[in-house]
Every structure is written in structure tokens, then in C-alpha cells.
Amino acid sequence: MGPMNSSTALERALAPGSVILGPMAGVTEAPFRGICKRMGASLTYTEMISAKGLHYNPDARVSRAMLTFDPDETPCAVQLFGSEPDLMAEQATRIVTGYGGDVACIDINMGCPVTKVVSNGEGSALMRTPRLAAAIVSAVAAAVDVPVTAKFRKGWDDASVNAVDFARTLEAAGAAALCVHGRTRQQFYHGVADWDAIARVKAAVGVPVIGSGDVFSAADAKSMLERTGCDVVMIARGAQGNPWIFREARALIERGESLPPPAQEERVAMAREHARALVAFGGEHAVTRMRKHVGWYITGMPGASRVRERVNHITSSVELDALLAEYAEYLEARGA
Numbered sequence: 001m002g003p004m005n006s007s008t009a010l011e012r013a014l015a016p017g018s019v020i021l022g023p024m025a026g027v028t029e030a031p032f033r034g035i036c037k038r039m040g041a042s043l044t045y046t047e048m049i050s051a052k053g054l055h056y057n058p059d060a061r062v063s064r065a066m067l068t069f070d071p072d073e074t075p076c077a078v079q080l081f082g083s084e085p086d087l088m089a090e091q092a093t094r095i096v097t098g099y100g101g102d103v104a105c106i107d108i109n110m111g112c113p114v115t116k117v118v119s120n121g122e123g124s125a126l127m128r129t130p131r132l133a134a135a136i137v138s139a140v141a142a143a144v145d146v147p148v149t150a151k152f153r154k155g156w157d158d159a160s161v162n163a164v165d166f167a168r169t170l171e172a173a174g175a176a177a178l179c180v181h182g183r184t185r186q187q188f189y190h191g192v193a194d195w196d197a198i199a200r201v202k203a204a205v206g207v208p209v210i211g212s213g214d215v216f217s218a219a220d221a222k223s224m225l226e227r228t229g230c231d232v233v234m235i236a237r238g239a240q241g242n243p244w245i246f247r248e249a250r251a252l253i254e255r256g257e258s259l260p261p262p263a264q265e266e267r268v269a270m271a272r273e274h275a276r277a278l279v280a281f282g283g284e285h286a287v288t289r290m291r292k293h294v295g296w297y298i299t300g301m302p303g304a305s306r307v308r309e310r311v312n313h314i315t316s317s318v319e320l321d322a323l324l325a326e327y328a329e330y331l332e333a334r335g336a
């Protein structure tokens, strides 16, 4: 796929008013991304992938799995983290040439707050080295024929809020779209996301701006669009156990329609489908990674705490499916 086609794919995915799934390490594996895409997310992202990790250990099973897509979800954004422009450009090239037209864009992570990451100058540490951040964007953009985007935060801490200048710098370096999470690195995931920071970035740049932070309902998605003027809404934690949020947000944004939430049976059926897809994708041992998802799917439902407790001891997909089938029967008997 050539550059024209690739940028069109990204432009389509980021059409004004779109709702997309945010990258979440340990959560947004291909099967979950496929489900969200079917539910209406117009773009999905891989979990963040270490460029250095790919460079030194290109055949690692984990990286290979992270670069495997669900047939339903392509094109997908591939998110890289790192701090060395040349090395990142080289790895981006390998990804794009290896995976061809399936890659919507290479997204550079400039928002991860984790100490292990920032102590290497990666993730949100790049907000303190804007020249290096720009060098990464321009090196990757020069190397690949798909668009390059970046995801960053409001700033490092309250004393160094620089999202607007940072956004302008990255746009000038060639970023095709920018995503802003309205928290500082220092906040991690605490406090309230500052949507005004998103609005200020939107007002300062010409490329599409994706807003991120605290969208937990269709109404939140609509109000983020209205209050910030951003082009696209990203949903991360709000999609955990709730991929229906994309369908609901689109109905509200596109048609002013409020859809009813999914029925309890539908939630359990989706958890079972998700588990089957995850095991088909990651093998039998991947079933333990389903535990947290099951907990999210059944949040607030009758008997959920008992199921959650049992799910944490489950080690086989047959056992998990039987537990969820039993739970579905329990709900039916209650007349849920």
C-alpha cells in the first residue's frame, strides 16, 4: 500500500466525530480490539511496543503477538515507544514493510508515566525533551510511507504544562495527527483529566486532534467533542468490559439517539466470545489474562463478586466457559 492509500485509511479512521479505542498495555490485545472495532471504534491501537525490544529481540513471542492483528480490525495503529530516532525509524520500517497495508499509522508514545519507561527518556519523558521528540517524529516519518502520529499528555507536571508548544513542535516535525491525554505525567491516572488542555491544543494546530481522558459514557464522548472542539474522542478505561460504549457513543453523536445498555445476558455472552477469541489468539495459557476482563464485563451485576473470586482460580478455557455458562443460567433463573 502506498502513501496515498495509507493516509486515506487514517483520515477515514479519524473522520470528525469518530470514536476510537485507546492503547492499553495488557488490555488491548488483538481479540479485544476486534470486538471494539465491530462495536464501532473507527481505529484501534496495539499496546505500546518497545522499539529497543524489537531491535534487540525481534523474534520475541510477545512482540510478535503484539504485531498480530485481528482480521476485523485493520487498519490498526501500531504504537512504539523509545527515545532513539534512528532505531525507531528502523523498527517502524520493519513493521510497515512486514505488515503492509494493515498499519494505519505509526504512533509514538510520549505519554507513558511509568518510572521504568521515563527513566530511559521514553514515554512522557519526551515532553521534557521536545527537540528529541520532534526528531523521532521526523525520522520515523521520513522512513515509512504511512502517517506518523503521537500521543502525549498535558505536560510533565503542573509547573511545566507545555502541551500546546509541544503539539506545534510535533506538527512542524510532520505528525499527521495528535492525541492529548489531559493529565500531567505527575498525575499518572489520578485526578480529573483537564479537557481545556485538549481544547487549547485543538486551537493551536491544523492536524486532527484526538482527545483522551475520562470518557466513560456516550454522553461523555459527545460532551468532550462539544467542549474541546477536538476531532476524535479516544476511549480507554471506559471500554474495559464495555465495548458497547462505541456503538452507544456513535448513536448519540451521529443520530442523537440514546441506546439502551446491553442486557446482562449479552454481557456474559460477550465475555465468553472474548475468552474464546483470546485463547484462539494466545493459546490455552492466555486464559488467565481473561480474568480481569471477566471482572469488568460483569461489574455491578448480581452475584458478580462470587464469580470474580472463582474466575481468579481458573486455569483452563473449558473451566472458564463452564463458569460463565453457569452464571448465565443463574441470571436467567433470576429473571434478569
Ligand SMILES: Cc1cc2nc3c(=O)[nH]c(=O)nc-3n(C[C@H](O)[C@H](O)[C@H](O)COP(=O)(O)O)c2cc1C
Residues within 6 Å of the ligand: 022, 023, 024, 025, 026, 027, 047, 048, 079, 109, 110, 111, 112, 151, 181, 189, 212, 213, 214, 215, 234, 235, 236, 237, 238
Ligand atoms: C491499563 C492502562 C494501560 C495503558 N497503556 C497505554 C499505552 O500502552 N499507550 C498509551 O499511549 N497509553 C496507554 N494508556 C493511557 C490510555 O490510552 C488513555 O490515554 C488514558 O487512560 C486516559 O483515558 P481514559 O480515561 O479513557 O482511560 C493506558 C491506560 C491504562 C489505564
